[in-house]
Amino acid sequence: MADAATAGARTLTLNMGPQHPSTHGVLRLILELDGETVVRATPEIGYLHTGIEKSCEDKTYHQAITLTDRIDYLSPLTNNLCYVLAVEKLLGLEPPPRAVWTRVLLNELTRIASHLVWLGTHAIDIGAMSVFLYCFREREEILKIFELVSGQRMMTSYFRVGGLAVEPPPELLPRVKKFLDYFPDRVAEYEELLTRNPIWISRTKGVGVLRKEDALDFGVTGPSARGSGIDWDLRRDMPYSGYEQFQFEVPVRQEGDVYARYLVRLEEIRQSIRIVRQAMEGMPAGPVMAERKGVILPQREKMKTEMEALIYHFKIVTEGYRVPAGEVYQAVESPRGEMGYYVVSDGTSHPYRVKVRSPSFANLQALPKIAEGRMVADLIACIGSIDIVLGEIDR
């Protein structure tokens, strides 16, 4: 490496992205290179900024649900969940158990699907083409399950304030069971392809080390933090949406390198399978929507027989429901870390302010820390290992 005095004269500035397949979206990195060594990496973001937070202020609480899907397009249901939990907290509304369990089930499937996209793209970045194809094959099945319940593969918008949009079809649980019957073997297959693969190990072990203190300081969360020895998972430590009723382990590794983050995510897939299985086996019966006058749409049958129900239906559809004034910060463990919604209400039917604390935004901030001083080729592995989604960084 060049010493500091001559570095300026010998470095080359290279623009990587925003159109670059390994940046997982539209991330732009301005690299200062000394030969093949990264001296400085400066992320430039905002290419996917669509003003979602501003748009939320212009929508009713109900309409804003569809915007939350678009924030993190690899885990739309996690975003739906976080937003509806925040609004439910403002309203003091408790969804019925069946809705809660279905939410958990779908959320863990989302986590698996998201980790599969991460594993596939991360592996293809490093050169393992076939893993990508296998991962997307399994993800497809999960997307079909989402389509079955919500009618949409990706932008599901399936959760509602107070419960679920529609009753899950009876085929849901058999379909999930069928998936779980073969999926654990497939995870073992990915492991066979990668975990002891000498090329994979040499590309990932000891690469992109993020120390525990740095992870904490930069606000890194999720698997990226757990790969650096931070034993913290909101599902276990600050349970929401009934997670306290499920048994699972939180994988933690101390090494802090790309390989550690890979092992953590792979184990998380297994733990998610456990949770999905528990949710499937213990699924309670009953309604999927809470009841509250003026907030929750009345049942169809009642609308045909009761004047009051008809009026409420009209009012909720045309002007939305009013949410008591206040502010809440609701955080959930998304596949990438702490996803938080800060919702401020001024007592009207439109949110006064919605702020999305997206995990990738904070995680990306630590990228220069883990990439600087390493080779350009390692940078690709580093970007892949923090699993960013530009949609939620730029919002």
Add this chain to the structure above:
Amino acid sequence: MNSAEAAQIPDAAALSEYDPAIVLEASRDRGEVTLVIAPAHIRHAAELLKARRGYLFLSDVTAVDRYPSEPRFEVIYHLLCHERKERLRLKCRLPGEDPQIESVSGVWRAANWYEREVFDMFGIRFTGHPDLRRILMPEDWEGHPLRKDYPVTGYR
């Protein structure tokens, strides 16, 4: 702030013990604690909370525009203590005219980008910030989109 409120909220009590001028209000709503901090003391409060109350993790920094009322802006900080599994919200009220507040990026490095985003979206200046540039909007953009007097649609 009266002492009865502070006694129920240990974080507020800890800050007030050090300097009674730091905390202006303390409240608990829907299980969430909010401390309103005097803007001049934010850096100090952040340091104290990190060092003495274990808030090692800054989840988020954001702002709310209360236009047209004054003080117009609220800068919001969400803190997390892993050890006690507690969250804390700090709030600083700033005037609409030339809003500025001291940066906390020296306390938590995570604040660097969060504060840049608040600057970009609301035009609140963070003094002592190492790199206060726009982050999401293009560098030559005019205006601050999340202000309430900035239109949602249409040509400005």
